[in-house]
Amino acid sequence: MGRSGAVTFKGNPLTLAGRALSAGEAAPDFTLRYFEGGLKELKLADLKGKPTLLSVVPSLDTPVCAMQTKKFNESISSFGDKINAVTVSLDLPFAQARFCNAEGVENMRTASDYQDRSFGNSYGTLIEELKILSRAIFVLDGTGKIAYVEYVPEVASEPNYEPALAALKSLV
Template identity: 70%
Template sequence: MSRTGAITFKGNPMTLAGAAVSVGDAAPDFTLHYFEGGMQKLDLADLKGKPTILSVVPSLDTGVCAIQTKKFNEHLSGMGDAVNAVTVSLDLPFAMNRFCGAESITNLRVASDYQDRSFGNAFGTLIEELKILCRAVFVLDANGVVQYAQYVPEVTEEPDYTAALSALKGLAG
């Protein structure tokens, strides 16, 4: 299934692979990769038990993606271990780690969908024309049920931080 014109990139309509994930849906399973003392896997089961925010970006090497990651990192500083926070992109795990070190990103994990695009296809965030992920934010409850979902309509624009963080804080107590 594809969703033609679901979002735009610099005003041009783009097609997203897969179905949209909506509030009330059980989050689809996925496998991401991150580098922490070696290559590690992260999947949905690893996130259950705590509220989770998934911040999806095309690439940390772009201005808006860097801003999005830094803003969520800043706002998550007071939440500690009460929540899971993950930035997802197709960037290689090593490049993601370099970004986090250079930008002092410590309140969220970065994980890559580079191997098989399982996240992008399952969450409907893979832009078919560009082979990158669109900008999106998802908040899951401790059981992995979607409580907030935003597919940012224009990839070059920032997400609604206030709405996403409000949903997350409401779950974290």
């Protein structure tokens, strides 16, 4: 059940797999992988108990995705350990860890949907034609309920940071 024309990439319409999620509904479960001394799993249940920012990007190896991750990393520093913050992409966990080390990203965790793209399918962010994730933001409350969603309509554009940060702040 794809959503034809749900996003564009440099003006070209693309199809997103799955359905669009909305504020107020329960966040779908997922299993992502990250690298921390070895490959580890990250599931929705691991994030419950604290508000969570899920920043979804196509690839950390592109300028807009790198900028988005670094902006959120800086903006959330004042929250300390009161929140979870995860950048989700299809980059391999090793590449994500290398990016964070090289760019000084310390407040954002990175996690990859490379294995089965279950996050992209269940969160409605997998671009069917390109097999990469589109740009999106999800803010979850401590119970795993969605408090804020933004599907960025043009993949090459930055998200609207302020409403996402305001939603996160309202939950702390």
